[in-house]
Amino acid sequence: MKERQVVVVGAGPAGLTAAYELSKHGVPTTIVEKDPSTVGGISRTVEYKGFRYDIGGHRFFTKSDEVNRIWHEILTDEFITRPRLSRIYYNNKFFHYPLRPFEALFKVGPIETAHCVASYLWAKLFPSKEEVNFEQWVSNRFGFKLYSMFFKTYTEKVWGMKCTELGADWAAQRIQNLSLGKAIKNALFPKKGDSTIKTLIDQFEYPRLGPGQMWERCRDLVVARGHRVAMGRRVHRIHHHDGVLTGVTIVDAEGNLERLPATDLVSSMPISEAVRLMDPRPPAHVLAAADKLRYRDFLTVSLVLDAADLFPDNWIYVHSPEVQLGRIQNFKNWSPHMVPDPSKTCLGLEYFVFEGKGLWAQSDEQLVELGGLELEKLGLASRKDVRDGSVVRMEKAYPVYDAQFQAAVDTLKAWLGGIRGIQQVGRNGQHRYNNQDHSMLTAIFAARNILGANYDIWNVNVDAEYHETMDRKQPRRVGDVTPTPVA
Ligand SMILES: Cc1cc2nc3c(=O)[nH]c(=O)nc-3n(C[C@H](O)[C@H](O)[C@H](O)COP(=O)(O)OP(=O)(O)OC[C@H]3O[C@@H](n4cnc5c(N)ncnc54)[C@H](O)[C@@H]3O)c2cc1C
Structure with a gap:
């Protein structure tokens, strides 16, 4: 396996999992990450003056034994089990x-x-x-x-x-x-065997210091095994010749280029960006398909409040149309270790936005001010208790599923499939509205393909939403989420 040279793009859950799996087999891997210092991608944890917060709260749940095993392998005894309470706020009332x-x-x-x-x-x-x-x-x-x-x-x-x-x-x-009919029936006549589902609804696992702790540890393990994590570098070009990947050029913040030889590329960067960086360039219809993929961006306004106990929820969905914020996270209810001072509360106010427009373009001070105002408008906290605040903008947090996305993804997938050595993994890598476990599984199977297997990694389906929908199916074992090997 030493003759394989693998470039992994992205130090989020997908990229780090791919490198982690390959590092167990001694396959040399370079991870390229555009962020200058933080790993974890959307599943990172940000630290601000000792207060820790996620980009949206990140629960750890999965039907996949394989993913579970990796999480526990990496984090050992740093996982805590937390009670879950989340409610909808609508018309000045809370609904479970x-x-x-x-x-x-x-x-x-x-x-x-x-x-x-x-x-x-x-x-x-x-x-x-x-x-x-x-x-x-x-x-x-x-x-x-x-x-x-x-x-x-x-x-x-x-x-x-x-x-x-x-x-x-x-x-x-x-x-x-x-459906409402099913929900009413289930409320009236709860079925036996619901305890597994109920448990998954009522509690979840969470790293003591937030999801970033998982991915920082994973990075440390990969580095300790001798692999390179090149932070602050973007992919500049992906080179191919006669249907075979030949290398990847990366660029740092000063514009310095570095060419990495590569037999394999495991890419979790947005698929639309990956095809635009191909050298030679793809045909016009492929570039046109890339232009059709749309994204929704996201920003978190994190407020530190001088209040010990504001509400018991981990998070609240804000349906009320009179405020722009969509969801509020209360991070000390995720883990008490997320706040350095128990007399304070750190709330994450989530705004769904488009990059460069509207709220995205406002200053951090304006957004912190807006956050305090909206909290007060909802009656959830008083503006005068806001002591401090910070903002994180996360581009391409949500791949959009509109009328044209599927045909566009199919076109990109078909064209990239014609180049040996390239595998698209993860959320934006596959333009898939997913959770960490799906990203990780695509990466695990991509790593196995490099080790000689032949899985269709576009076929990974973890069906991760089952616990929210009260679907009565028991969680399936990993065999059920394994994609069929390609003939
Ligand atoms: C608000 C919100 C809440 C969520 N809650 C949960 C939850 O409770 N539980 C859960 O399991 N999942 C949750 N998710 C989903 C989870 O965040 C994603 O599934 C997961 O982070 C995807 O991992 P990934 O590695 O595929 O992609 P990402 O996390 O997006 O990582 C991709 C990485 O690639 C890097 N990159 C991109 N382009 C380039 C480039 N050109 N060159 C170099 N590097 C590049 C990025 O900087 C990033 O670090 C949530 C998502 C959101 C938006």
Whole structure:
């Protein structure tokens, strides 16, 4: 295996897992990461004056024994199990999430309840014949009224577009197997064997110091095994000849170029960017497909408040349309070790944005000010308790599933598939709205391919949302998520 020279792009969960797996087999690997100092990608933990926060809270859960094994191998005894409470804030009221149908109907009051029931029955009797967009998909299962209360505003905040423009496949992936009928039936007659699912809903594993701790340790292990992690370097060109990868040129912040010989490239950078960096360039239709992929960007305003105990939730979904913030994380409820002083609270206010526009372009001071104002507007904290704040902007946090994304991904995948040695892994690498475990599994199978196997890594499906949807299926074993070897 020594004759293989592997370049891994990205020190997020996918890239680090690929390097970690390869390092066990002595395959020389160079990780290239554009961030100057922080590993973990979207799953990083940021430290600000001793307060630690995630880019969105990151739970560790998976159906894959393999992923679980790696997490515990890396973090050993630094995993803690945390109770989970997350609620929706709508119309000045809290609703449990996942939704509890009777609580929801009781809290909205008799008139709204009647409206919800009538609209649900209408949807059952006269469902929308077409299920092309998000609105049609959810309304058919919940009725238009419940859809507009509990799905519409938040979804539109997240994606920055109307639910009618969002593909139904996204709804199917995120809230599969859930309908109001099923939810009510399950609330009335809970089935035996629900304890596994319930446990996964009510508690989760979390690194004591946040997800960044996992990925910092993974980096340290890879480095200790003699592999290079080149921070602050971007991919400049990916070279290929006669359908074979020949090398990768990287560039640092000063513009210095370095050519890395490579038999293999495991890339977790956005697939649209990877094809644009190919040398020679791909044909026009491939570049046009790359231009069709869209992303939603994200920023976290982290506020330090002079308050010991603001609310018990790990996170709150803010459906209320009168504020721009979409979700609030309370990091000491994720792990008490995330705050250095128990008399303080660190909240992560999450805004879904487009890079360069609107809130993204505001100064950190303006955003910290806005955060305090919105918290006060919601009645969740007082502005005068805000002592400090910081902002992290995360580009391409969400790959967008619109009407054109699938055809575009298929085009890119087919063209890249014609170049031996290149494997696309991870979230933006495969343009897949995923969790860490999916990114890791794509990387594990990519590493195995380098070691001589032949898996279709586009086929990895961890079905990771099952625990939110109250899907009654028991978690499947890793055999079920193993992609079929390509003939
Ligand atoms: C708000 C939010 C909450 C989430 N919550 C959870 C959760 O609770 N549990 C969970 O498991 N998952 C969660 N996820 C998903 C999780 O963050 C991702 O699945 C995971 O980080 C993807 O890992 P990755 O390595 O594929 O990609 P990334 O994390 O995006 O890492 C890619 C890396 O590649 C680097 N890179 C990109 N381009 C280049 C380039 N040209 N050259 C060099 N380096 C480059 C980036 O800087 C980055 O470090 C959440 C995501 C978001 C946005």
